Amino acid sequence: MKRTRLFWLVALLAVLALALSACAQGQQGAQPAPAQEEQPAEQAAEQPAQEAAEPPAAEEAAPAQEPGATVYKIGVVVAITGPGSGLGVPERNTAAMIAAQLEEQGGVTGPDGVVHPVEVIILDSESNPDTAAAAASRLINEEQVDVLVAGTLSGNSLAMVPLATEAGVPMISMASAQSIIVDPDTGETREWIFKTPQTNEHSARWQAEYLQNLGITQVCHLYENSGYGQDTLNQATQVFGEFGIEIVYSDTFERKDTEFPQVVSVQGAGCEAVVVGAIPPGASMVTAAIKDAMPDMLVIHGHGVCNKQFIDLAPDAVEGTVLPCGKLLVAEQLPEEDPQKPVLLQYIQDYTAFTDGEPVSTFGGHAWDAMMWSVEALASLEEGMDLAARRAAVRDYIENSIQDWPGISGIFTITPEDHLGLDYKALVMTRIQDGWYTYYGPELWE
């Protein structure tokens, strides 16, 4: 009896899986992404596998021109699967791309002229803090990496922070929360932790400047019921206050909401613009609801919606929306004198070539910055340092030598107090025009 029951359960699963994967097949025509994406995944997965097969022999087997040179290791933990995969996959691709470039060059050349092969080990956090922590601990203790490029999501990054701190390994996160680099209890900058993405404070500053330019002093703020959304409100309250802009009404909404009673309240609140702090799909839906009820209302978003899905889900409603975004999306339209422009264009070219035409995303850009800091720091090391010394030297290099450094997410100037090193100019104002992001800097404002 029990066995038949089990059989039926297994059969159900099989039938469901088959039926649904058949449907998914049909979908791939519309979205040519997944099949190609898998390629770098396999490459990435092979690397740790090879490593595991011959761990002690790694140094001898290094394909360097100069035998005996230390092999440097960069450990990468990103969310390749799970809810964060939309962010983690471009990060994984970027890391794999840089690994391939390093292999081609034979590694990094130290100040003493010794060429060191660099090994990039990419592990999947499955968007899960526990898995992320386990991966980080494996990279720190077993793989003995020199630097960690770790954390697609804020929660995952925070789970790895104590491990990296305790082991004395520099860690660069690609997630947004400020608490990753600053201990919220003590207000002190975490010694070993850095991050690359812009913050909500930068977004809020641009929004405030734009609103001030239009002479708007009363706004409504609608935000998604999430850590990100809450942070947008906190930052907006603080920054808008400096500009004399008052938030007369604020409320939350859920990612999957179908009705938006908030919009009715907006009508009654008498604000001149609505600032939204959310990511798609909620961000698209709330914009559509506002525009349906009040077609002339000005809607301003944060940099959480700088991706194609935001437009795809409500193309008519989001047209004309003004929002700060990383420069990557509008790289071609930037002024020629922008020091980031060549970096951005090169990255776009490399990335699309490496992934066979995948569109770039700002998340991959965060990974590029983190990887390149690591590579540059490793290139500064003298031959013959032991692991702990190398880790400390990498940390010191990032803290002291990443100065006026044009990356993808901005021009970084790291200091011992500021482990992000960006100001709000790292973002640019954009406007959605004809279904895509267009550069909309202050010189274009009326």
Place this chain on the structure above:
Amino acid sequence: MSVDAEVQQFLRKRRPAHQARGQQIAWAGVTLALLAAILYLGSQKNFGPLQYAQLVLDGLRGGTIYALIALGFVTVFNVTGIINFAQGGFVMLGAMLAVTINDWGALAQWSPGPRLAAAVLAAVLATTLIGVLVERLTIYPARNAEPLTLIIITVGVYIVMQGVALIVWGTDAYSLPAFTTLAMRDRTFRLGTVIVKAQSFWIWGVTGVTMAVLYYFFEHTMWGRALRACSVNRLAARLMGIRPDRMSMLAFGLAAAMGAIGGIVLAPATRPVYDMGLSLGLKGFVAAIMGGLVNPPAAVVGGILLGIIENVGAGVTRAGIKDIFSFIILIWVLLFRPQGLFGRQQTVEKV
């Protein structure tokens, strides 16, 4: 008139008149107090009649979907005695399958209208089939188990559905064109600041037609009568030659179809995602409980009431606490009116 109804009538006669009147006064008092609270909170937010109208209309739209989902709960519960928590999964599957079939490359050269119609039909049929399979593969093998075991099985089925949907569709939200314009942008009707989308009329119309068809099915067809017989008395139905396990399968199929229809008509007004089923399923469950879990028309009224209460409540207070209203209602009904809000009027409303 059934025996049950006669007993109810007898009980009503036995209740002392002053007690009934006292209860009525208490009810009226509570209702008035709530209305006053709503008006006071609304005045704080400068709400006029147009704002209330908008909140009620939006709530009516959401409530209609809850009603459709609640009907699925009631159908399954009546026949099998199980609360089918996989109901939300059927809603999600209906919406997701419709989107996928509509975007299917093989149908790309079809004109948008027929393609959407075909996608909707195919999605409803496929979900119905999945509902039947779920019953056959998970409920039927365990048919001799306690109802609680079966309910837990349905929870498991929902988790499997959502997990499979996550693998197949990922975390992205998808979109289905509006039925009227066959485009992402729907036509809107305006009256002052009050707006109604054309899709809302589709939601009301399709739900109305579905209910009419269900009514005809239960009242005037052999299978429908067999289903009802099963819900009244399983053993007696069996003695009359009705196979309760077949009826259980039919009930799951019907419930899945209703869930799928709900998900599909809702899809253009929202953006389906893999985990949309959970909250919709729970709201449908609350609506069914409001209706006493056995009475289809009461479940419909429950769903519509829930939608309106939720939306007006969220509108005058904070939208962030929207879900609180439905769960307060759930606990209140379970504690004080387990027979449903309209339990006493069952004989009048029963179809």
